Amino acid sequence: MKLKIGKIIAAFLVLLSAFPLFSESASFQSENYTINVKYNNEVSPGHAVFVRMNVIPAKNVKKxxxxxxxxxQLLNLGKKxxxxxxxQINxxxxxxxxxxxSGVPVTIWNDTxxxxxxxxxxxLNGEKPQEFILPTVFKPYTFEKEDIPLNQANTDIRTDTSAERMAQIEKLNNIFFSTSYQAVYQTKxxxxxxxxxxYTARCGDRRTFIYANGKKSTTLHFGNDYGIPTGSDVKSCAEGKVVLAENxxxxxxxxxxxHLPGLYSVYYHLSELGVNEGDMVKQGQLIGKSGATGLATGPxxxxxxxxxxxxxxPxxxxxxxxFETE
Ligand SMILES: [Zn+2]
Structure with a gap:
């Protein structure tokens, strides 16, 4: 019997370490409402701060x-x-x-x-705005540095200033900065x-590209790279709507x-696409096959x-x- 309890405790500890709880709770009350809040109180470069609120009006207040x-809002010395x-969810x-x-990003550019x-x-109901501060702790994060020599073909891609490439960059940025408040597809x-x-590279890596002619250019890496053979399955990380599928x-x-208002997942260098723009996809659905297309030094x-x-x-x-299941 003792052994069994020990095993259960061990299993519980393993579960806890696999899914560390990272939320804080807070509660705010006035005569007109009660607000229960859950949020992750760590402010860390390259992370986000998400806040979930349940706002319950008092009995005499109509919803x-x-x-x-x-x-x-994310502020720095009073500056937004x-x-x-x-x-709204559910x-x-x-x-x-x-x-x-709601969620706000904490930039990967500044790690101090x-x-x-x-x-x-x-x-609430058109009344004078109220506000409250959610206590947070700063958790430092150290990003890696790496030098990446590029051959002539990759140098040509990286230094391409053609109207076509500039239009592609503008189109993608327009997607990343657009927000549709109806787009609530997955909250787990x-x-x-x-x-x-x-991993062959991580999000936030401080990169120096060394061009074929020896010149250098510094940038940040915006995603995680997985070294997998061309033709490996690539699955959607969550339910959502395909908003771009092209070369x-x-x-x-x-x-x-x-996936959520202002939240997008991105998959690059694929060898094959399995979805079209406008398609709805489920979490784990096969959306394409990995590859080495575009600026890539390997699959x-x-x-x-x-x-x-x-x-x-990511x-x-x-x-x-x-904080759906906590
Ligand atoms: Zn990458």
Whole structure:
């Protein structure tokens, strides 16, 4: 019997370490409402801060359609770095309250400690806006540095200033910075698009490209690279809508999928596409095969996540970042 309990405890500990809980809870109350909040209180470069709010009006306060306006803010010494409106989730389940979600990116560009603040500003039924601060801790993150020599063909891609390449870059940025508040497709943890954990590069890597003529250019890497053979399965990390599926000069055959307002997953250098623009996909659905198209020094899958335009470490989304099951 003792052994059994020991085994159960061991299994529980393994489960805990595989899915570390990372949410904080907070509660705010006035005579008109109660707000229960869950959020990840770590502010770390290349991560996001997600906040889930349950707003329960007092008995005498009527829930009006679109009666709650709320915004999540990331500040640095009072200056707004990022703002993101809250959107409603599970509207059918909550007839008398609002369940809201929002996330802001914490840039991978700055890895030094910053006096970050996370604030929620909200207004109920057109009343004067109220606000509260969510306490956070800064958790440093050290990104890798790497030098990447490019042959003539890859140098030509990287230094291509053709109108075609510039138009492709503009089109993709327009997608990354667009937000559709109806696009709530999945609020449970995402999964990796590949079974491989053979990383050949990570999101946030500080890269120096060395061109064929010896000149150098520095940049950041915006996704995780997995060294897998051409033709390996690539699966959608979550349910969503395909918003781009085409061949691009820099990234080869490419797919972009929208999962939540302002949140996109990105798959590059594919050898084959299995979906078309406009398709709805399920989590884990086969969307294409990996390859080495575009600027690649060998076969690999590049998996990237973008929130409100900023690249976020993809592994952030493997956790319960919407606090659905906690
Ligand atoms: Zn890559």
């Amino acid at each position: 009006q359609a679109n009666g709650l306006k709320a915004e999540l 770095l990022e703002t993101s409106p809250f959107y 509207p059918k389940k909550n007839r008398n309250s609002w369940e809201m979600l 400690e910053q006096p970050y603040q996370v604030k929620v500003v909200f207004s 943890p995402f999964t990796s698009p590949t079974d491989s954990t053979r 691009r000069i820099t990234t080869g055959w490419s797919i972009v999928i929208e 690999h899958l590049h998996w990237e996540m973008r929130l409100n335009g900023s690249a976020i470490l 592994e952030f989304f493997l956790r319960d970042f919407t």
